[in-house]
Amino acid sequence: CQLRWGRWDLYMLTQEAGWAIEADYFAVFRPGNYHFALPSIHDPTHASQFTSALAGVTFLAIALAELVAAWRGRSGWQKRLGFYFAALVIYYLSVAGVASVQLESMLRYDLCVHALIVLGLLHYLREFRLPPLYVRAAAMTLAALACVAGLGLQGFYVWNFTRGNWIA
Structure with missing residues (x-):
């Protein structure tokens, strides 16, 4: 600007x-x-x-x-x-x-x-340094669950927005 x-x-x-x-x-x-x-x-x-x-x-x-x-x-x-x-x-x-x-x-x-x-x-x-395999697997699982939860929340907000509710 x-x-x-x-x-x-x-x-x-x-x-x-x-x-x-x-x-x-x-x-x-x-x-x-x-x-x-x-x-x-x-x-x-x-x-x-x-x-x-x-x-x-x-x-x-x-x-x-x-x-x-x-x-x-x-x-x-x-x-x-x-x-x-x-x-x-x-x-x-x-x-x-x-x-x-x-x-x-x-x-x-x-x-x-x-x-x-x-x-x-x-x-x-x-x-x-790279952590052990089980720590990496646990971290990837936690990250995947967080992504799924975030996607679900985004879906809920999109659903609300398409019905005329204010989101943001």
Whole structure:
């Protein structure tokens, strides 16, 4: 946006002009914006608040893990910095843009954040030695179950959306 139109905050201006949503650039630093209670499956706003809190905690955990690994001298954190920085910028701008409406729609904004975090974490996990076969099999089973659960949840949300309910 900055290069094309000369404004970096066009999304924020559009939110304000179209829906009277004002950006709150300090929202990321307010603990009251994070809700850790497990949301009801029928409440997309609470699900958005929960995923935002989960992303915030994940950033803190990543920072701690990367700091410990760098301290021990066996970390290629510089290679992952781009993933983390892009995820953090997307997260910050998204939270700032929708904090005044209780983080509504963060479910969809956090998808990009989580994808970048997963890429960074997969690169981080390459630095460890290969675990035994039964540990890898258990991890693959757990990942497959998480994917099936996520696909089921997405199917539920698509079903709701096609019946006129608001999702995101």
